[in-house]
Amino acid sequence: MAELYHAVAQAIRQDELCAVVTVLSGDEIGRKLLVRRERKVEGSSSAVAAAGSLGHTALDQAALARAAEAMEARRTARISLPVEEQEWDLLIDVHAPQERLVIVGAVHIAIPLVSFARELGLYTVVIDARPIFATQDRFGHVDELIRSWPDEALQEMKLNESSYVVTLTHDEKLDTPALICALNSPVGYIGALGSKRTHAKRVAALQEAGVSDQQISRIHAPIGLDLGGRSPGEIALAIMAEIVQVRNRSKEAGR
């Protein structure tokens, strides 16, 4: 007793993607199945029934397949599942890690970007070692304001697939180490502000640091969808729109 709950609570605390399937009505009401992901050697992962049972092997298998889909879509769903001549009334409750936007550079664009991300329910972090940029006045609305070197701060964070990293400092010496950190993690989005020319220089610096071209291609640059504006608000909107688009396409493709 309480074993299943403790497994679920542990997965959620560790920011792990998981799903709990529950029978909502009928004789098996209240029965549960916990579905987690098993990471394979080559980096891909598959959903596995980790604990509990809905009471029938065939039902568990069918529910596992649907839970895997729901987990990929990060979407809790109520479904009616026909198994063994019965309609099973199920909730697939997906627990997805909190999405997190990590902004390197407490520059002007970061101010509206934090607002947009929070409106969408993301946890926001702004990192800048320069005290005149990273002020409470400018960033009273951010969840976490970190005054330290970007690469050091990033190394201490547990960046996962639900983390999105954006570099905005305009300063290679700050951006490049931060990008290397982000590329060494499974973050779901990496974007870097700067013109095509700036990015070409950045690519050269990354190559020199031994980063592979395949890794470098994960960086979205020039950053943001092409909405055609130049104001801080417009650039922030273009970045936010790109992050949402990339995230949703990854979901559709299944990670």
Place this chain on the structure above:
Amino acid sequence: MAELYHAVAQAIRQDELCAVVTVLSGDEIGRKLLVRRERKVEGSSSAVAAAGSLGHTALDQAALARAAEAMEARRTARISLPVEEQEWDLLIDVHAPQERLVIVGAVHIAIPLVSFARELGLYTVVIDARPIFATQDRFGHVDELIRSWPDEALQEMKLNESSYVVTLTHDEKLDTPALICALNSPVGYIGALGSKRTHAKRVAALQEAGVSDQQISRIHAPIGLDLGGRSPGEIALAIMAEIVQVRNRSKEAGR
């Protein structure tokens, strides 16, 4: 004396796009030229020097051309203009009408949409006759909350090229008259929420009401850029990104 200022103040009060060119240094410091738009019969418009002078005919003409560009881009600019073997230090001060987002339907999507628009500096208006939707609780952050029938409210507003109209009610009886109103005005963006099927029905209703296909093609539907999300926040972001993109493309094309 004060005539030029009063012409400028009047244009700004009437929400008219205009530009004031000022000589910032040299012998002619402080001289000014007011540039307005003259609307032609067929609907297009051209910039004309409406009042004042920078002191030299050739300079006025060159400045007029640059002011016309700045007005189309809605962008105040400091320029150095070479005319008659002199470099003229000029400010082209563009006064653009306040951009306004008019949302028909105080539904859930409207809540984050108002936040995004305000963050970008737009004036926001939400219209809904249904008191249970249009509450201060839900829309404490909107500039103007109008509790009346959408078409009536829209008729009373002076919709201009800097107004953007979005219909979100999910109710044809409310959306269609509002769309007809918007189409009868020069608004810079019209978008309507709903699936392709809903939109096909809507097109039929508009055609029946005598709206031309060319007019109908001004409606963006399905609304918003394809960012692939379904939550209210994601849909609102997709709409806001589309409005900004359409606005900026119009600017580039020159209206």
Place this chain on the structure above:
Amino acid sequence: MKEILAEIDNWQQAGKRVALATVVQVYGSAPRPLGAKLAVSEDGAMVGSVSGGCVESATVQEALEALEAGAPRLVSYGIADETAWEVGLACGGTIEVFIEPLDW
């Protein structure tokens, strides 16, 4: 769910029984999404939410009864009139809530 784990821990460590309520169906656009949770301790304390406020107290009642009965139940709350809107369920419609003793 993450935000209510700590309080559930506290209750369980104090030896209290806990019930969990989860939004399992939303008709119309409700203020809290599918999967939103409210936990209730045997002495009627609550953490989390399943609506903007108006069905919380009814849910606590059902949760205490579910603890007594030792069995889960599925409950429907219809919110149709203007009064209901005003008390906080911002978007009307009906929600279904699954209420269960946290004994698994």
Place this chain on the structure above:
Amino acid sequence: MKEILAEIDNWQQAGKRVALATVVQVYGSAPRPLGAKLAVSEDGAMVGSVSGGCVESATVQEALEALEAGAPRLVSYGIADETAWEVGLACGGTIEVFIEPLDW
């Protein structure tokens, strides 16, 4: 500009002379954009703004002198050290302000 027209009207109707200050150049990312305006009446009242607050009083002084002189002037304000940032000009750099009697 629209937001300061009414106050300028009030001053002019009261027979007061008015000076207008406009941000004409921004180096770095300043808190107020190109074209931002501050109007100053001959008795030192002001409406609008050209910065986050730290160069407003200096601008008012220049505006009063411009009214006395009856001629426009171009003024540069450099804001480089941390103190300046703290008093409100959030993004540093330099701004240029054009200050003129509103007699046109």
